Amino acid sequence: xxxxxxxxxxxxxxxxxxxxxxxxxxxxxxxxxxxxxxxxxxxxxxxxxxxxxxxxxxxxxxxxxxxxxxxxxxxxxxxxxxxxxxxxxxxxxxxxx
Numbered sequence: 001x002x003x004x005x006x007x008x009x010x011x012x013x014x015x016x017x018x019x020x021x022x023x024x025x026x027x028x029x030x031x032x033x034x035x036x037x038x039x040x041x042x043x044x045x046x047x048x049x050x051x052x053x054x055x056x057x058x059x060x061x062x063x064x065x066x067x068x069x070x071x072x073x074x075x076x077x078x079x080x081x082x083x084x085x086x087x088x089x090x091x092x093x094x095x096x097x
Contacts, residue, residue, distance in 0.1 A: 002061040003075055003077075003082075003096065004096065005080075005096035006096065012082075013054060015092070016053035016056065016082065017046070017050045017053040019082075019084040019094060020056060020068055020084065022084070022086075022091055022092065023071040023084065023086055024071070026049065029055075029069060030051075061075075064076075073085070080095065081093050081096060
C-alpha cells in the first residue's frame with residue numbers, strides 16, 4: 001500500500017529524522033544499549049536516526065502504528081500526516097501533502 005505523500009520525500013525524511021530523534025530511547029529500535037548510543041559521534045547518531053526514519057516511513061505503509069523507544073509513530077492516512085507520540089502527547093506532526 002505505502003504511505004501516500006505529495007511533498008518531496010527528502011523534506012519528509014528530514015522532519016521525520018528530527019522527530020524520531022526526539023523520542024526517548026529511539027536508538028533501542030536497533031537494539032542498541034544506552035552506552036553504545038552515548039559512545040557514537042554526533043554525525044553517526046544522525047545517520048542512525050535517518051536510517052530509523054527511513055525504515056519507519058516505509059514500515060508505516062504496512063503497519064499504521066510503529067513503536068519506537070518510549071514512543072510510537074502513527075500514520076493517519078485520512079489527514080495525510082504522520083504523528084510522532086511520546087506517552088499521550090503528540091510531539092511532532094509531519095505533513096505529507
